[in-house]
Amino acid sequence: MERLPGFRDFYPDPVPSGDALAWSASLRDYIHRTWRRVARRYGFVEYDGPPLEPLELYKIKSGEEIVQQLYHFVDKGEREVALRPEMTPTLARMVAAQARQYKKPLKWFAIPQLFRYERQQKGRLREHFQFNADIVGEADPAADAEVIALLVDTLRAFGFGPADVVVRVSSRQAWQEFYRQQVPASAADPAREYAFYQAIDKLERVPREETERKLAELGISWDKVEAFLRTSPPTAELHAVMENLRTRGLDGFVAIDYRVIRGLAYYTGIVFEAFDRQGQFRAIAGGGRYDHLIRLISGGRVDLPALGFGMGDVVLAELIRARGLAPAAPARVQVFCLVEDASLQAPTVRLVQQLRDADLEVDHPLGPEKPDKQFKRARDAGVRFVVQLVRDESGTVRAQVRDLQTRATWTCAESEVLARLREAMTRPLELGSGEGSS
Amino acid sequence: MERLPGFRDFYPDPVPSGDALAWSASLRDYIHRTWRRVARRYGFVEYDGPPLEPLELYKIKSGEEIVQQLYHFVDKGEREVALRPEMTPTLARMVAAQARQYKKPLKWFAIPQLFRYERQQKGRLREHFQFNADIVGEADPAADAEVIALLVDTLRAFGFGPADVVVRVSSRQAWQEFYRQQVPASAADPAREYAFYQAIDKLERVPREETERKLAELGISWDKVEAFLRTSPPTAELHAVMENLRTRGLDGFVAIDYRVIRGLAYYTGIVFEAFDRQGQFRAIAGGGRYDHLIRLISGGRVDLPALGFGMGDVVLAELIRARGLAPAAPARVQVFCLVEDASLQAPTVRLVQQLRDADLEVDHPLGPEKPDKQFKRARDAGVRFVVQLVRDESGTVRAQVRDLQTRATWTCAESEVLARLREAMTRPLELGSGEGSS
Numbered sequence A, B: 001m002e003r004l005p006g007f008r009d010f011y012p013d014p015v016p017s018g019d020a021l022a023w024s025a026s027l028r029d030y031i032h033r034t035w036r037r038v039a040r041r042y043g044f045v046e047y048d049g050p051p052l053e054p055l056e057l058y059k060i061k062s063g064e065e066i067v068q069q070l071y072h073f074v075d076k077g078e079r080e081v082a083l084r085p086e087m088t089p090t091l092a093r094m095v096a097a098q099a100r101q102y103k104k105p106l107k108w109f110a111i112p113q114l115f116r117y118e119r120q121q122k123g124r125l126r127e128h129f130q131f132n133a134d135i136v137g138e139a140d141p142a143a144d145a146e147v148i149a150l151l152v153d154t155l156r157a158f159g160f161g162p163a164d165v166v167v168r169v170s171s172r173q174a175w176q177e178f179y180r181q182q183v184p185a186s187a188a189d190p191a192r193e194y195a196f197y198q199a200i201d202k203l204e205r206v207p208r209e210e211t212e213r214k215l216a217e218l219g220i221s222w223d224k225v226e227a228f229l230r231t232s233p234p235t236a237e238l239h240a241v242m243e244n245l246r247t248r249g250l251d252g253f254v255a256i257d258y259r260v261i262r263g264l265a266y267y268t269g270i271v272f273e274a275f276d277r278q279g280q281f282r283a284i285a286g287g288g289r290y291d292h293l294i295r296l297i298s299g300g301r302v303d304l305p306a307l308g309f310g311m312g313d314v315v316l317a318e319l320i321r322a323r324g325l326a327p328a329a330p331a332r333v334q335v336f337c338l339v340e341d342a343s344l345q346a347p348t349v350r351l352v353q354q355l356r357d358a359d360l361e362v363d364h365p366l367g368p369e370k371p372d373k374q375f376k377r378a379r380d381a382g383v384r385f386v387v388q389l390v391r392d393e394s395g396t397v398r399a400q401v402r403d404l405q406t407r408a409t410w411t412c413a414e415s416e417v418l419a420r421l422r423e424a425m426t427r428p429l430e431l432g433s434g435e436g437s438s
Helices: A025-041 A055-062 A064-069 A088-097 A141-157 A172-182 A190-201 A208-217 A222-231 A236-247 A293-297 A313-322 A342-357 A371-380 A414-426 B025-041 B055-062 B064-069 B088-097 B141-157 B172-182 B190-201 B208-217 B222-231 B236-247 B293-297 B313-322 B342-357 B371-380 B414-426
Strands: A009-011 A022-024 A052-054 A072-074 A080-083 A106-110 A113-115 A127-136 A165-171 A254-256 A270-276 A285-289 A306-312 A335-338 A385-391 A397-403 A409-413 B009-011 B022-024 B052-054 B072-074 B080-083 B106-110 B113-115 B127-136 B165-171 B254-256 B270-276 B285-289 B306-312 B335-338 B385-391 B397-403 B409-413
Touching: A009 A025, A009 B088, A022 A025, A025 A106, A025 A127, A025 A141, A025 A313, A052 A055, A052 A088, A055 A064, A055 A080, A055 A088, A055 A293, A072 B072, A088 A106, A088 A127, A088 A293, A088 A306, A088 B009, A127 A141, A127 A313, A141 A165, A141 A236, A141 A270, A141 A285, A141 A306, A141 B342, A165 A172, A165 A236, A172 A190, A172 A222, A190 A208, A208 A222, A236 A254, A236 A270, A236 B342, A270 A306, A306 A313, A335 A342, A335 A371, A342 A385, A342 A397, A342 A414, A342 B141, A342 B236, A371 A385, A385 A414, A397 A414, A409 A414, B009 B025, B022 B025, B025 B106, B025 B127, B025 B141, B025 B313, B052 B055, B052 B088, B055 B064, B055 B080, B055 B088, B055 B293, B088 B106, B088 B127, B088 B293, B088 B306, B127 B141, B127 B313, B141 B165, B141 B236, B141 B270, B141 B285, B141 B306, B165 B172, B165 B236, B172 B190, B172 B222, B190 B208, B208 B222, B236 B254, B236 B270, B270 B306, B306 B313, B335 B342, B335 B371, B342 B385, B342 B397, B342 B414, B385 B414, B397 B414, B409 B414
Parallel strands: A009 A022, A165 A254, A335 A385, B009 B022, B165 B254, B335 B385
Antiparallel strands: A052 A080, A072 A080, A106 A127, A113 A127, A127 A306, A165 A270, A270 A285, A285 A306, A385 A397, A397 A409, B052 B080, B072 B080, B106 B127, B113 B127, B127 B306, B165 B270, B270 B285, B285 B306, B385 B397, B397 B409
């Protein structure tokens, strides 16, 4: 029985090698915790929706063509449903349903798992987790700057500096104005306009001739596009956003770059994408302003400006690993309680319970096992403390404790173990090392 | 555009009323964090698999009948796939694929979202999150006790005491032996045996006559079942498990109760279910030993004893709320920086960045807003500190800080704000209160 192609299993450490889709559960946890921590630092609050939504939700937003890329089916109640391929439609649906409930602007984030039936390629998965952060109900460019700053600080939290990553910022609106100047009003047609954005979006990924041909079909010359790319000044919005980011000291992480336009149809203002500076990887994150989407999804009932970004975990994890920034596998437990003398099994279980009640992470052997095997198990679990109950000459049960980090060892009453472990944990390591038995 | 029936949206606080399936994202976070914390205390490590699996994985384990309850479909690659209805088959698949990689016993946990196409009923959802904890590769009853202790301590971590909840422990093996005594070998038939377990499982939920009729069809008298329920002594395994739990001081939370048998076919030994003592709710959790499942899923390649439990979030959250144990909604941020003087907007943004860089949770207005509205926003966010930059008579920019908890206020240089906030946060509250401005 095999896993479906393009899906990942998340394994405990040490992660099995030889299966590219056997990923590290602890790395996933690190990424999700970091996303949550930075989002909360910015005052964003978490939300989530169902992984299964009405298919119509995606058709409304992206048209029939999206259906080809979805996991969709008809459920037992004859509903057309789809596994969510992105989070923004769910966000728009949730906000539209409860718009009056919350004071604007909303600052919401989510970490959904998303699904696309993509053709199998190296590094192209059919699911990923995506950090989504959006501000709803604020038209001021300060909101755009806040969202881009969150994106930059998220990358910084993983250890990336301005030499590693850059957020390229652009304006869909500027491109829209350019397009409307080039094309006479009589030829205005949303499908052709969207085809133009798609052509610009693919500029860096397809041969120049192909772009020129596509542009010519739309009645636009490459020279005009090239001049716009090279000479167009920042819009007032872009200027305000860049000033704000400079005030925050984050300008080393951002650059105006009109080559960015974003493929999706619904963006209306500032758009941006984050890349590694070496250009080894696909975009790490992307987003922008979509001021009309909530009106569209709510059938005109709710109209709120909005913007946000999504950052997937696949490219991010690749970049984290490529730059050597993955944290070491965490210790499985802090304390391991050995059992050598079978008559001390019950008191050991009692001690284990006592330590766990104090919120220490503790393990112990569940079946009979030789002490050296137990000790190896303790080491493999990354524990700092090994505890063993022993009987002294008078028959009294005492606890022997070894601190594997400082190499200190001591013997104490069973009732004192917790207090002594707590003390050793809070003591600075330099002072603790070399301590003899007491 | 509406959410699919039986699915939940998780909203930020304050959660909208009037929609029973609009749940609290912060309560979900609290439940998941508590599950993770207690699992780690016991040395369990996290894993996860895909929410979409081959349909065959569930048919192998549960037969064709399971298909009626699943969300399943044929994907674009002509594969029969299903949204996972439970986690154990995925665990068995993952362990079977990498059995040699890890030292046994494995102690693994997961928090998957699971899906069932159930008939719509009050309180019956079509998805839930489930805490799964399993030990693989240990046949000793100490493993059963460890898993039940984890279940009890998870309930304790939510604030439930022995008067609130009970884990009813039983033995599928004892029932199997009873069945085989009652039914002549010539009538042995797995389907009839399974029908017997189902009849016992439903004992408390259907009228007596119905059970008697079903038993009679299987050639078993109600009197014999009733005598077994009343007089059967604990098996040696049950005895060992109860002794172990007594040693841990957890015996107030457990009771031997042969009425528990678990509906699923694959259990082989100790089985158990957790209930609220008042009997108001469905089972909070259930589990047991399934020593043959990994062999079955791996096609005989890997044979490891295993056991575990699942605890869903729906009944648990209902019980948490019914007992008044839900935590207060957390503060959205710790600090709010007001802006009154537009010329101080940029320095405020700089201060916000400085505080966030120090991992404080900070918010500030993104657009122009009256100071009293900003202050109300700060209060709504549950902040403790309100900071405002002001110009003194000499034109120097200073920071005014209000501690809404202690009512202390003070003025300091912008560069001192972080240190002063840190100091106030670590100072015990009693000492801080009543402090005047300085």
